[in-house]
Amino acid sequence: MATFEFYIYSNTVLGYNSGTNAFDFDIDYVHWEDRFRVVVNDDDSAFDSTGDGNQTAVVYDMDGNVVQSGLLTTPFYGELDDGSGGVIYLDRIEVNGVHVGYMSDMTLTPGTSYPYLGGATWTGAYSYYEENSVPCFAPETPIATSRGHVPVADLRAGDLVLTRDNGFQPVLWAGRWRVPPRVLADDPRHWPVVIDRALPGAGCPTGALRLSAQHQVLLRDPWFELTTGSTEVLTLAGALGRAVAPAPGQEVIWHHLLFARHEIIQAAGLWVESLFSGGSLFADLPPILRLRAQAALGVDGCHQQTARPCLKRWEAEVFLRLRASAPQPDAARVA
Known part of the structure; x- marks a missing residue:
């Protein structure tokens, strides 16, 4: 069994606002309190969005306490407007069918509302969560x-x-x-x-x-x-x-x-x-x-x-x- 690890935002500080069709990030977000550590065990490196039976995870709070454990799925990802013409990608993380938080490809700003642009589902590799990386240019190039x-x-x-x-x-x-x-x-x-x-x-x-x-x-x-x-x-x-x-x-x-x-x-x-x-x-x-x-x-x-x-x-x-x-x-x- 391979082990993978990544961090997510708690759904207590980040959530969808149907009234504004946007995701609101709490202005009172605290980095060392409002995140979860997700440790995944799987028999391969592919992440199945609906779960493959062997794809399990334990979710810990920042004090090391177990919050949830069981089958890991990400039934949805959303595209958010970053406010400057770019797109933020947000994955909904569920364990045993319980929504525990979101994985973002960018650092979010507390107190910000991010307009929702659309979404879908996907199946991919854990390397996205662990590294979120691909070669290219530095921003100032x-x-x-x-x-x-x-x-x-x-x-x-x-x-x-x-x-x-x-x-x-x-x-x-x-x-x-x-x-x-x-x-x-x-x-x-x-x-x-x-x-x-x-x-x-x-x-x-x-x-x-x-x-x-x-x-x-x-x-x-x-x-x-x-x-x-x-x-x-x-x-x-x-x-x-x-x-x-x-x-x-x-x-x-x-x-x-x-x-x-x-x-x-x-x-x-x-x-x-x-x-x-x-x-x-x-x-x-x-x-x-x-x-x-x-x-x-x-x-x-x-x-x-x-x-x-x-x-x-x-x-x-x-x-x-x-x-x-x-x-x-x-x-x-x-x-």
Whole structure:
């Protein structure tokens, strides 16, 4: 039996207001009192929204007292307006048919009423609850658009973003999620990678560029043609920059952009990838976010191939060592 653990808001401080069609979050919410810790035991890593018999949980209050135990289900998720054009995803958590609370993909603000936009049900993976994480951009990352350089956190569906291959293309879907401090403390894979210097084949960023380790950056060099047939390739940011540990108690917010095809877009002066719907990264999206992205792409909209060949990490490291020992003219900024 595998064990999973996450925290939820108590339904005593967060609830639906039918009069206003909104979820109200109590202004008197207290972080160390009004949450529950949910410990799940299951024989697989898939979360069935209606329960699969082996999917059980024990719910504890913040003092360690058992509140409820039994079959775990989440019969409903809702989409809430965050007040700035974004969407908050809220899951209703039930144990033995008793509603105990809600799981939110964002930190809610006490005293705020969040308009309800709609909802559905889903079946997904526990990784959504434990990590709520997928690789992409830090919020402040400047993206080249038809309006100039705009922080990725301010981009919405329909905004025109500059692509390397197809000019300005509309964003189909813009997503975001938060990695909680508990996960960051246990798993360095979720730490931001900072690129703040010139890189062979990529150029020099206009400022410190923060990406997740699995986000891919464009490199250009004749050396790649020998193995890939292309002078341009994509490689993991984790092979190019340095990982930075967040401060204790700090969360990390990531954003990602989806287009009709896998694109190469410009972030802080470097060319990097957009979200690719055909790979494992897309499969690792929190289930609710993945449903939204798939709806934006349409039934037959799954990306069939990446915009460029992708290097393995060791190949990127070999290339960097070679160019460090014998710098080439093409190590200048990629035009």
